Amino acid sequence: xxxRVENLVKTYGKQNAVNNISFNISSGEIVGFLxxxxxxxxxxxxxxxxxxxxxxxxxxxxxxxxxxxxIEVRRQIGYLPEHNPLYTDMYVKEYLQFIASIxxxxxxxxxxxxxxxxxxxxxxxxxxxxxxxxxxRQRVGxxxxxxxxxxxxxLDEPTSGLDPNQIVEIRNLITxxxxxxxxLLSTHIMQEVEAMCSRVMIxxxxxxxxxxxxxxxxxxxxxxxxxxxxxNQALSDAQLKELRGFGEVKPxxxxxxxxxxxxEEAMKALVFNFAVKNQLMLSEMKVNExxxxxxxxxxxx
Amino acid sequence: MFSILKKEIRSFLSSLxxxxxxxVFLIANGLFLWVFKETNILDAGYAxxxxxxxxxxxxxxxxxxxxxxxxxxxxxxxxTFEILTTKPLTDMSIIMGKYFAGLIIVIFAxxxxxxxxxTVYKLGLPEGNLDNGAIWGSYMGLVLxxxxxxxxxxxxxxxxxxxxxxxxxxMFLCFFFYSTFDYxxxxxxxxxxxxxxxxxxxxxxxxxxxxxxxxxxDIVYFLSLIGLFLWLTKIIFSSRxx
Numbered sequence: 001x002x003x004r005v006e007n008l009v010k011t012y013g014k015q016n017a018v019n020n021i022s023f024n025i026s027s028g029e030i031v032g033f034l035x036x037x038x039x040x041x042x043x044x045x046x047x048x049x050x051x052x053x054x055x056x057x058x059x060x061x062x063x064x065x066x067x068x069x070x071i072e073v074r075r076q077i078g079y080l081p082e083h084n085p086l087y088t089d090m091y092v093k094e095y096l097q098f099i100a101s102i103x104x105x106x107x108x109x110x111x112x113x114x115x116x117x118x119x120x121x122x123x124x125x126x127x128x129x130x131x132x133x134x135x136x137r138q139r140v141g142x143x144x145x146x147x148x149x150x151x152x153x154x155l156d157e158p159t160s161g162l163d164p165n166q167i168v169e170i171r172n173l174i175t176x177x178x179x180x181x182x183x184l185l186s187t188h189i190m191q192e193v194e195a196m197c198s199r200v201m202i203x204x205x206x207x208x209x210x211x212x213x214x215x216x217x218x219x220x221x222x223x224x225x226x227x228x229x230x231x232n233q234a235l236s237d238a239q240l241k242e243l244r245g246f247g248e249v250k251p252x253x254x255x256x257x258x259x260x261x262x263x264e265e266a267m268k269a270l271v272f273n274f275a276v277k278n279q280l281m282l283s284e285m286k287v288n289e290x291x292x293x294x295x296x297x298x299x300x301x
Numbered sequence: 302m303f304s305i306l307k308k309e310i311r312s313f314l315s316s317l318x319x320x321x322x323x324x325v326f327l328i329a330n331g332l333f334l335w336v337f338k339e340t341n342i343l344d345a346g347y348a349x350x351x352x353x354x355x356x357x358x359x360x361x362x363x364x365x366x367x368x369x370x371x372x373x374x375x376x377x378x379x380x381t382f383e384i385l386t387t388k389p390l391t392d393m394s395i396i397m398g399k400y401f402a403g404l405i406i407v408i409f410a411x412x413x414x415x416x417x418x419x420t421v422y423k424l425g426l427p428e429g430n431l432d433n434g435a436i437w438g439s440y441m442g443l444v445l446x447x448x449x450x451x452x453x454x455x456x457x458x459x460x461x462x463x464x465x466x467x468x469x470x471x472m473f474l475c476f477f478f479y480s481t482f483d484y485x486x487x488x489x490x491x492x493x494x495x496x497x498x499x500x501x502x503x504x505x506x507x508x509x510x511x512x513x514x515x516x517x518x519d520i521v522y523f524l525s526l527i528g529l530f531l532w533l534t535k536i537i538f539s540s541r542x543x
Contacts, residue, residue, distance in 0.1 A: 053542050083380055085383060087312070089315060098308045102304045
């Protein structure tokens with residue numbers, strides 16, 4: 001197990017920021033950590049990176065306790081904190097060299113050059129960090145987190161505040177690197193999770209409310225099938241009444257209708273037969289899948 | 302520790318703080334020692350550089366506070382504190398790295414004043430006629446005093462994420478430890494305890510060492526002062542874990 005968390009609790013005053021959570025992440029997984037603001041994502045990450053100790057419970061990185069073997073654990077993780085703090089008055093190369101020297105890397109200069117190439121910072125490498133745009137700063141943050149080739153990467157909102165192109169670039173970067181590493185990343189963007197992550201954990205009010213592969217979650221949390229149907233013309237009242245006999249029907253706009261039911265195949269057949277019988281043309285029919293977004297909304301309400 | 306020390310010194314130099322501090326220190330001392338009438342060595346008639354050692358502790362109250370004020374405040378404010386503390390460094394190695402970086406900058410400010418020593422040495426009649434013991438003792442006292450100030454400054458920096466607050470607290474604490482105990486000791490109400498009260502201040506021990514008499518008790522005093530403030534810094538540093 002790369003990351004093992006057992007009954008982790010963090011209390012601030014009387015408030016439980018993280019309330020008794022447990023999970024395992026095996027090596028090679030890319031896990032998306034979702035949750036509304038203030039749900040306890042960042043607190044959990046701070047505990048995993050030995051920044052703050054848990055109030056109770058234990059956490060292990062590569063089977064090492066984050067409290068008892070903190071220094072050893074820190075050697076094994078790469079961490080990109082929220083808001084990506086950086087020394088703005090340092091040069092990109094200087095900063096990476098400084099981080100490399102903290103890890104006492106034997107061939108620091110070579111490693112810094114590799115990271116600059118990997119994160120696409122070649123053009124900006126001679127600039128001060130303060131002069132970089134947000135996207136490039138994020139790359140510096142990632143380079144800093146990965147310079148010592150850690151086996152576990154913990155990234156707190158790595159794509160927040162970036163433009164769509166940059167998001168795709170950073171995402172590709174993380175997927176490339178994530179092939180041999182364990183990655184735990186938090187985000188608010190659902191598409192990101194679907195694009196990158198092999199597993200999703202949703203946390204709400206300090207507790208894990210959903211945990212599984214995106215497809216599994218969709219099955220687990222889907223209840224009704226929603227069928228969107230579009231005919232070539234609006235239905236008459238009589239036709240609408242006939243259609244209502246099959247199940248719940250909601251007119252959306254013009255000739256578009258929404259059907260709610262349990263059995264997808266049976267519903268499709270019904271609609272098709274209905275259209276043939278009434279000599280209507282079906283111009284569109286699609287199943288609205290329960291998106292991760294819906295699941296997120298459901299479990300964090 | 303050395304990576305932190307190196308980074309700190311580089312950032313002192315690149316942000317010009319170190320250079321400004323050194324230049325201001327040397328200009329102020331140069332003016333008081335060679336130009337201003339009241340403290341002018343040339344007019345005083347004695348071959349010594351005592352005005353330097355009277356003045357430096359006061360100037361250092363400002364300058365050392367300026368050097369150390371950002372060391373932790375800025376890290377806390379910009380969030381880089383979290384970067385440092387999640388790297389494989391012990392709390393103490395971060396503190397010591399910053400401590401020695403500050404001390405080295407201060408020592409670099411003191412070093413050029415050896416030119417004054419050399420000048421007075423040459424001007425003495427006959428040449429070299431000056432109290433070497435007292436001067437070397439004073440230099441040692443000045444370094445120990447600066448080391449104490451740097452520790453106080455680091456402590457003031459860790460307690461807040463605001464550099465101005467840190468600067469003012471540091472000046473106050475340095476001044477308090479340097480001379481308040483002297484004044485307190487002179488009050489009549491303390492009667493028999495006045496010696497003990499004076500003994501708690503920096504200036505008492507600084508004066509002692511300046512005479513050229515290196516007493517282990519004075520050295521122990523300075524080391525304890527440094528130890529105390531570094532220990533307090535360590536406690537606050539780890540307080541994120543409470």
